[in-house]
Amino acid sequence: MLTAVEIPLLLILERLILPEDRPRLWRLFSHFNCRTLLFLIGVRVKKERAPSPLSPPLVFASNHPALLDGFICFAIFGPDTIFLTAPHKSVSFPFNVMFQRMGLVEVTRDDYDALHYPGALPPKKALQHMIVSLQKGLSAYVFPEGHVERLGQLLYIHTGTARIAVSSGVPVQPLVLLGSDCILLGKIRVRPGVLTVRFGSRIPPARVTPARPYRKAVREMTERIESTFEDLLPAHMLSDHENEEPKQIAAFFDIDRTIYEGFSQKDFLRFLSDTHRLSHVKALRLFGMVFLEKTGLLSHDDLLRQVFSFLRGWKEEYLNQLSKRFFEERALLNVSAHILPYLKTHREAGHKVVLITEVAHPLARVFEEYVYANAVIDTRLETRDGRYTGRVLHLCRAGEKANAAGLYASRHGIKLTHSYAYADSTSDLPLLELVGHPVAVHPDQALHHIARERAWPVLS
Known part of the structure; x- marks a missing residue:
């Protein structure tokens, strides 16, 4: 030096x-x-x-x-x-x-x-x-x-x-x-x-x-x-399961604050507002709802349902195109460099790489393609005749992530005790407790405390 x-x-x-x-x-x-x-x-x-x-x-x-x-x-x-x-x-x-x-x-x-x-x-x-x-x-x-x-x-x-x-x-x-x-x-x-x-x-x-x-x-x-x-x-x-059959091991990755440094859907809304695809009135209403959620007057689940209701009447193909454009122009800059080596390590080891996230499917699918994941489990929105109705079919967050991961494991012959999960929030605790190798990534204060108590690895 x-x-x-x-x-x-x-x-x-x-x-x-x-x-x-x-x-x-x-x-x-x-x-x-x-x-x-x-x-x-x-x-x-x-x-x-x-x-x-x-x-x-x-x-x-x-x-x-x-x-x-x-x-x-x-x-x-x-x-x-x-x-x-x-x-x-x-x-x-x-x-x-x-x-x-x-x-x-x-x-x-x-x-x-x-x-x-x-x-x-x-x-x-x-x-x-x-x-x-x-x-x-x-x-x-x-x-x-x-x-x-x-x-x-x-x-x-x-x-x-x-x-x-x-x-x-x-x-x-x-x-x-x-x-x-x-x-x-x-x-x-x-x-x-x-x-x-x-x-x-x-x-x-x-x-x-x-x-x-x-x-x-x-x-x-x-x-x-x-x-x-x-x-x-x-x-x-060394890896704990080198002698295990790799196809029986899955690595579940959250997107927001794990693969992505921030909240991708919030940034996507800003992108829609900045590119004038969301009216100023709707944008103000949405960010007002975010404020209510921050102050505890609106639950996170209700916030997401309100946000997705604004997509009523939008064409599927149109939202897919906007999601790709947002990812290429803005989201790529916020992909976490620290998590990419672990995605690659699991892929090369032959493990099933699965994204599991509350992010809606059109945007989550772009992340899936970028990291070469085997599957994505995400929030699904109702469509009719190629257009969104504004209703949520399946909200993938908190305990629902663990349920979905368990269902995926049973369908694909995955041993959860040998599998991995990477997530950032206490709301992901059921998912982290489900696998044999939980990893707290950029964890919030509560999850960081739990991870230290249970001797879980912390990636930050």
Whole structure:
């Protein structure tokens, strides 16, 4: 980490050397500062089964239990290691400037990054930059999960590490970090502790042959990397049901304040008002009802029924089109980046991903398509001759979510004791209590208290 004094100094010093040598100058200073910072904090690094030598070029691959992992690993492995990082603009100043000057390679990990950080490199270009670094005699460091393990368990392993190794012919050195999540408290508070770096056996690059085409070689290497992680990590950092039949496991996700940061239907009403598809009189009446609900003079169920009554006479196809337009123009910007890795992890594990929400079907269906869910259980509105009548057929909230999840499980052979639920509110408590693995996501105060009492994971 560079201080406010060192950054201007380095900006001056780099003018005195060749442009191609400037990134290493920044990496040298950053490496020194990271080591100094760990020493001052009182973080002691303990290496287990460390092979010798660890000289470049190598492709280091590790798990990602805490936000500080990159800084810690940079302090350990030094200035001749290039890291594949999240988009630089996703981190605050001065770290974003530091990453750029150090020559670290930023990559768009998913659709969220591509939308919010268009300057970051797409995966193919980012991996090519890493391969070029290896060809120059440097090492590469990759977190194959792509995101921090916010719930303390290994996430889906992406193929990028294997692609780099197969394309460059450089072996992979797998390792796991144990204890970094205990050193970091909150976002910036740290405390003294021991970080264990446990090394696995080096994995030679799979050779591409007629019998083993590129994709097969990448898949084999990815499986070996994941298998090595599983051998090195303690049991509590692995999935609880790896040996269960994945098709018998479901992952239920709420939409509002879980996948979506806010209340999508409320924002949809604003969108309708802003685009003049809802008269000012109706808009005022609707937001007046929201005020009554906030003051306790109107129940949430009655509020929803009143809101949906305004759709009387609207064509189904028209509302479907507006829902898609709202999602593309506004809702996408409010999709939670923290929940996307868990959606992908469940999908790749073969679990049934089910959205379960009070959001009305036209809008909920757009979310379903975006996250590639297997099904959506939502609020259903009555239609007649292709138009909405304004009546609610099924309001999917509170205890009704649990009933609907139970019905879905019985119809699809799902074991609820092995399944997962992600939700944000105490109204979702029946759903969370129904499954074996409840997760409180951005929980309200009451649910946060319950989650802590029952030792449920909290994702916030």
